[in-house]
Amino acid sequence: MLRVTANSETCAVSSLCVYRLPGVFDQDEDGLVVVLDETPDGELHEEVRRAARGCPTKSIRVTED
DSSP, X not given: OEEEEEOTTTOOOOOHHHHXXXXXXXXXXXXXXXXXXXXXXXXXXXXXXXXXXXXXXXXXXXXXX
C-alpha cells in the first residue's frame, strides 16, 4: 500500500502538488499543503510519486508497504 504524508512546516506554498492531484492534496488557509487522501487508489500512485519528486522543498513523502 502506498501512503502519502506531507510536512507543512517545510512547504513553500508552490501549489504544484495541488494542481497535479487536487483529490490527494489541498492547501490550508495559509496556503500550506494538506493531504486529503493518505492512501490513494492504485491508478494515482505514479502521479503521487511525481508530485513528491516535483516538490521544491521535498515536503511530500511517499512510503510503500
